[in-house]
Amino acid sequence: MNTAMKSVTMIAAGVAALAVSYSAFAQGAGAAASAGVYTDAQAGRGKAIYDAQCAACHGGTLAGADMSPPLAGGTFLANWSNQPLSELANRIRTTMPMDNPGTLSTAQTADVVAFILKSNGFKAGTTELPRNAQMMQQIKLDTPTGG
Amino acid sequence: MSRLTRRTALALPALAYLWSKVPALRAQTPTAGGKSTDWTTYGGDLANTRYSSLDQINADNFNDLEVAWRFKTTPFGPRPEFNLQVTPLVANGVMYTTAGARRAIVALDATNGEVLWSFRLDEGQRALNAPRRQSGRGLSYWTDGTQERILYVTIGYQLVCLDAKTGLRDPNFGENGVVDLKKNFDQDIDLETADVGLHATPCVAKDVVIVGAAHTAGNEPKTYKNVKGYVRGFDVRTGKRLWIFHTIPLKGEFGYDSWVDGTEEVGNAGVWAQISVDEELNLAYLPVELPTGDATGQHRRGDALFGESIVAVDLNTGVRKWHYQTVHHGLWDYDIPCAPILCDIPHNGKIVKAIAQPTKQCFLYVLDRETGKPVWPIPERKVPKGSVPDEWYSPTQPIPSKPAPYDVQGFREDILIDYTPELRAEAIRMMKNYKIGPMYTPPSVYERDGTWGTLTTPNLTGGTNWPGGSYDPETSILYVYSKSEADVMMSVHNTDFEKSDFEWVNMRQEPPRKPGEAPIERDGHKPGLLRVQGLPLVKPPYGRITAIDLKTGDFAWQVPHGETPDAIRNHPMLKGIKIPRTGQAGKVATLTTKTLVICGEPIVTTTAIGARGAMLRAYDKATGEEKGAVFMPAPQTGSPMTYMLNGTQYLVLAIGGGSYEAELIAFKLPV
Numbered sequence: 070m071n072t073a074m075k076s077v078t079m080i081a082a083g084v085a086a087l088a089v090s091y092s093a094f095a096q097g098a099g100a101a102a103s104a105g106v107y108t109d110a111q112a113g114r115g116k117a118i119y120d121a122q123c124a125a126c127h128g129g130t131l132a133g134a135d136m137s138p139p140l141a142g143g144t145f146l147a148n149w150s151n152q153p154l155s156e157l158a159n160r161i162r163t164t165m166p167m168d169n170p171g172t173l174s175t176a177q178t179a180d181v182v183a184f185i186l187k188s189n190g191f192k193a194g195t196t197e198l199p200r201n202a203q204m205m206q207q208i209k210l211d212t213p214t215g216g
Numbered sequence: 217m218s219r220l221t222r223r224t225a226l227a228l229p230a231l232a233y234l235w236s237k238v239p240a241l242r243a244q245t246p247t248a249g250g251k252s253t254d255w256t257t258y259g260g261d262l263a264n265t266r267y268s269s270l271d272q273i274n275a276d277n278f279n280d281l282e283v284a285w286r287f288k289t290t291p292f293g294p295r296p297e298f299n300l301q302v303t304p305l306v307a308n309g310v311m312y313t314t315a316g317a318r319r320a321i322v323a324l325d326a327t328n329g330e331v332l333w334s335f336r337l338d339e340g341q342r343a344l345n346a347p348r349r350q351s352g353r354g355l356s357y358w359t360d361g362t363q364e365r366i367l368y369v370t371i372g373y374q375l376v377c378l379d380a381k382t383g384l385r386d387p388n389f390g391e392n393g394v395v396d397l398k399k400n401f402d403q404d405i406d407l408e409t410a411d412v413g414l415h416a417t418p419c420v421a422k423d424v425v426i427v428g429a430a431h432t433a434g435n436e437p438k439t440y441k442n443v444k445g446y447v448r449g450f451d452v453r454t455g456k457r458l459w460i461f462h463t464i465p466l467k468g469e470f471g472y473d474s475w476v477d478g479t480e481e482v483g484n485a486g487v488w489a490q491i492s493v494d495e496e497l498n499l500a501y502l503p504v505e506l507p508t509g510d511a512t513g514q515h516r517r518g519d520a521l522f523g524e525s526i527v528a529v530d531l532n533t534g535v536r537k538w539h540y541q542t543v544h545h546g547l548w549d550y551d552i553p554c555a556p557i558l559c560d561i562p563h564n565g566k567i568v569k570a571i572a573q574p575t576k577q578c579f580l581y582v583l584d585r586e587t588g589k590p591v592w593p594i595p596e597r598k599v600p601k602g603s604v605p606d607e608w609y610s611p612t613q614p615i616p617s618k619p620a621p622y623d624v625q626g627f628r629e630d631i632l633i634d635y636t637p638e639l640r641a642e643a644i645r646m647m648k649n650y651k652i653g654p655m656y657t658p659p660s661v662y663e664r665d666g667t668w669g670t671l672t673t674p675n676l677t678g679g680t681n682w683p684g685g686s687y688d689p690e691t692s693i694l695y696v697y698s699k700s701e702a703d704v705m706m707s708v709h710n711t712d713f714e715k716s717d718f719e720w721v722n723m724r725q726e727p728p729r730k731p732g733e734a735p736i737e738r739d740g741h742k743p744g745l746l747r748v749q750g751l752p753l754v755k756p757p758y759g760r761i762t763a764i765d766l767k768t769g770d771f772a773w774q775v776p777h778g779e780t781p782d783a784i785r786n787h788p789m790l791k792g793i794k795i796p797r798t799g800q801a802g803k804v805a806t807l808t809t810k811t812l813v814i815c816g817e818p819i820v821t822t823t824a825i826g827a828r829g830a831m832l833r834a835y836d837k838a839t840g841e842e843k844g845a846v847f848m849p850a851p852q853t854g855s856p857m858t859y860m861l862n863g864t865q866y867l868v869l870a871i872g873g874g875s876y877e878a879e880l881i882a883f884k885l886p887v
Contacts, residue, residue, distance in 0.1 A: 125432070126433070128435070128724055128725075129723055129724055129725035129744070130704075130724045130725040130744045130745065132675075132703070132724060133677065134433045134676070134677060135433060135553065135677055135681060135682065136348065136415065136433065138299065138873070142747065142752070143751075143752060143758070143781050143783050143784075143801065143819070144800075144801055144802060144818070144819050146781075146783050147781050147782060147783060147800075147819040147820050147821060148819055148820045148851065148873050148874035149874050149875070150782055150783075150820065150822070150828070151822075151828060152874060152875050156874075156875035157875070159875075160296075160298065160875060163295050163296065164295050164296065164297075164298070164317070167344075167349050167350075168344050168345060168349075169344065170295055171295070190747070190750050212750075212783060212786060212787075213750055
């Protein structure tokens with residue numbers, strides 16, 4: 070790819086991101102997780118982090134165990150319903166993993182949140198979930214619509 | 217711990233009589249003027265009945281309850297905590313609780329939640345390495361009538377003894393108030409990294425402190441050569457070790473012969489649940505977990521005592537008097553998660569000193585606690601055999617004839633979701649990807665192009681988990697919450713020996729694929745994902761409370777516990793369908809009072825006015841009819857307790873979860 074093509078591609082990606090940002094945030098009332106707020110690639114990165122850092126306690130299917138709550142399914146969705154994704158990201162970032170809390174970067178945390186969304190049946194979109202907490206604060210966890 | 221004085225006993229002869237006869241009442245004796253009642257052990261008493269005879273809060277006024285005070289645990293650790301599992305204690309007007317991510321000890325004024333003192337032990341990396349972090353289930357109280365002590369186990373597995381009045385270390389106990397539980401353990405383990413800790417409280421009876429052990433959960437255990445979960449008794453005054461009970465017997469000890477390959481290497485078999493004690497019989501009842509491998513048993517072939525057994529040991533010596541194994545060579549992670557409940561029940565014309573053990577598998581095992589013999593017959597029944605290479609299968613399992621299982625067991629078509637014919641049809645298609653069978657059908661080998669393992673229910677977190685049950689000593693009725701959730705158990709040939717040294721491990725999701733293989737999917741179904749259009753695979757109730765009359769072994773009543781979750785009420789495929797209350801799946805326990813059974817909801821729902829929260833519900837203990845429900849801002853995470861102080865009854869429980877930081881919330885009636 071030559072430089073000009075790269076620039077075009079980057080501009081196109083930027084326009085696409087802006088378009089999604091607009092659709093996701095322009096209403097002012099904020100966006101919903103079901104609108105497609107992460108990408109499959111991001112969820113893939115999140116899965117790798119999850120498998121290495123989280124699965125030992127929360128399980129491969131995110132079903133939880135005797136001591137750890139589930140991260141997928143009805144109980145999880147109920148306890149986080151209508152909460153901003155920034156709250157979920159904040160809890161992960163400040164308290165997890167329990168043997169080494171505070172070590173995931175904001176980007177890694179966003180990736181893990183993307184994987185959790187995917188595991189709960191939220192469909193992927195074309196823009197990555199932002200690592201920026203103020204942006205994530207405007208996206209609420211609603212009801213998954215599949216994907 | 218008894219606080220009955222001669223004066224109060226004389227002043228209250230009827231209660232004094234009851235106190236002497238009913239173990240449940242011993243911990244709840246009135247203090248000055250009969251207007252105050254303590255709660256001095258985790259389960260309300262050493263029988264773990266979680267019962268109180270208080271009745272100021274009752275069916276007529278439950279809905280009037282107001283928040284008396286709150287205690288937020290956030291500052292008691294380097295980061296917030298969201299899953300506070302404590303049952304606090306109250307003695308002489310002071311509440312004692314564990315709190316926060318550091319597992320600090322805090323004394324509060326029980327009338328208003330004001331902090332009186334706090335204690336913290338910073339264990340650094342040792343705590344971060346521990347298998348049981350956070351604030352734990354609580355602490356223990358001891359008094360000889362003059363001195364008062366608070367004992368707890370730290371995250372890093374040290375037993376600490378504090379002066380209850382000041383929060384200062386007891387200089388006569390261990391080394392400056394601390395006994396390092398990783399030492400003097402009949403095995404050499406690394407003090408920083410060894411996989412042992414404890415979430416439960418120590419159990420203090422007479423002058424003995426009993427301490428169990430907990431380890432990392434093990435579907436894919438890192439190593440079968442793990443720490444052994446021996447149980448020890450210590451002198452409450454000095455911290456000196458009095459005894460040790462080898463939950464994995466040494467060569468020459470009773471039970472060793474039940475192991476095909478010896479016991480030298482394998483670990484676990486801890487007691488991570490609460491322990492019960494009958495001070496009159498001088499027996500402690502230890503509910504033991506599995507040896508290493510929660511769902512895979514290649515390194516513990518044989519019945520492997522004392523895995524998944526209740527063991528009665530002498531309180532002063534730790535010598536085994538009897539044991540009862542609830543599951544032989546378990547492969548389902550049905551280790552015993554909660555306190556056995558001691559109960560004196562009328563049976564065949566006499567009073568039997570019994571022990572009733574709720575379990576993940578939703579059998580209530582009722583035994584004579586003097587002998588370990590079943591009260592109702594528990595015959596050995598043949599169970600299906602599996603085909604995982606190197607695995608060992610018990611041909612039979614003990615199946616209680618009474619009481620009946622109090623929740624769904626095994627897997628069959630008629631337990632599948634049935635809101636609509638379409639959902640049922642999809643559930644059947646999903647089910648056909650797996651092996652199914654009756655209770656104790658073993659995990660099966662994952663075959664990418666065949667069946668994807670075995671479906672089970674209850675799942676490996678129960679049924680009933682650590683919160684356990686409650687018991688009414690006046691009516692001999694036991695109350696227990698349980699949940700109904702499907703699970704999958706796949707036996708997978710291990711390829712990652714860095715992760716686990718087991719040849720076969722248990723998984724609940726698609727195992728690692730070979731290079732070039734695409735993720736497997738059939739008809740939209742993926743291995744281990746057991747949701748149908750986002751809904752649970754099995755039909756409701758998802759959570760229920762069962763009242764079991766131990767006079768007869770029959771159910772007195774059974775009700776779904778918990779509002780129908782929002783995700784079901786608002787599901788697009790369920791529009792227009794009238795759905796009775798489904799109950800909620802979680803981990804909660806009941807409190808029984810003079811007239812009520814009280815239990816909070818385990819998950820958040822949205823109320824009619826749009827407020828998100830969870831309800832604290834009260835049921836008529838005789839009928840199960842709901843008598844009231846009080847709003848809480850977050851679900852129940854610790855089991856409720858109650859006490860009376862200067863004539864006012866308080867109801868206290870731990871709540872939190874989601875984005876709601878953990879707290880204790882105290883209710884009382886309006887003035």
